[in-house]
Structure formats: C-alpha cells, structure tokens
Amino acid sequence: MxxxxxxxxxxxxxxxxxxxxxxxxxxxxxxxxxxxxxxxxxxxAGIVQGVSAVIDWAALGYSVEVSLRVTLDKTVARAFDEFLAAAREVPEVTEIQTFLGRVDVRLSIIARDMGDYQSIYRDRILTLPHIAEVEALMQIAQIKAVEALPL
The missing domain is CATH 1.10.10 (Arc Repressor Mutant, subunit A)
Incomplete structure (x- = not known):
C-alpha cells in the first residue's frame, strides 16, 4: 500500500x-x-483526504469546551440517524463520535463562556431528538491532541 x-x-x-x-x-x-x-x-486513493488549517478556538474567544456523553432512546427505530443529522446542524458541535456500549454518542461542544454554554445546552442540545440521558464532562486542560500518524 x-x-x-x-x-x-x-x-x-x-x-x-x-x-x-x-x-x-x-x-x-x-x-x-x-x-x-x-x-x-x-x-x-483517499489516504490524504485534504489539507486544513488548525484554528486555536481559545484565541477566537471560545474558552469553554465540554464533552457530552449522550445515551439515545433506542426504542425509536431511526433514533441514531435523526439525532446525528440534527447534531451536525449545531455550529458549536466540533466533533461527533458514536460508540457501542452504554454511551451511544459523544459530542464536543465549544462555547465562549459558561453563560454561552448554558444557552447552547438548553436551546440546541436538549432539543435534539431521542435523547434519553446526557452526561457533561467539562474540559479543564488539553494535555495532548495529535492529528499526525506515526508513519
């Protein structure tokens, strides 16, 4: 290869x-x-999928990052698809990951401050469809974030 x-x-x-x-x-x-x-x-071949700029969100005034672990109501047939489609539309969601296990989805959210986060959480996150449970993890510090692969 x-x-x-x-x-x-x-x-x-x-x-x-x-x-x-x-x-x-x-x-x-x-x-x-x-x-x-x-x-x-x-x-x-899709090995290189693009070249992008890495932006320091804090330098642009985003001082809060929260990781939300979301469990969905799996009694609804299209819960995953509908939730993911709606979550993609929230501008402050910077990352979406899906999992097998108790937690179904993890969302990374950025906000300018705690008041901004509270508004995003109430107005945009809690209105997403098919949420059964949400657990919030407030990021204190980023210790390591590497995009590069060990080639």
Missing part, C-alpha cells in the same frame, strides 16, 4: 502542510514531478 517514500512524504507533509510538492521533493531527495505524482496518487 504505502512504501518508504510515501511514508517519508507524508511525515514531512504532516509536520508542515504548507510545503509544496517541490519542497517535499527536496526533503525526500526526489524530483518534484515524482513527489507531485505520489501525492496525487495518495489523494486519489
């Missing part, structure tokens, strides 16, 4: 996504054309 050259290209690109194919080529001691072809092949 991936050879050593692909992994080298990805390691450098993960470290600095602003690198051009030519710059990646220089770092990997290959031609720019070969680097560009390798990158295009990995993009077409």
């Amino acid at each position: 991936l050879d050593d050259l692909d992994r080298r290209l990805l390691r450098h690109w993960q470290a600095d996504a602003t690198l051009s194919p030519g710059e990646l080529a220089d770092l990997c001691a290959i031609s720019a054309g070969k680097a560009a072809r390798r990158i295009a092949r990995m993009q077409e």
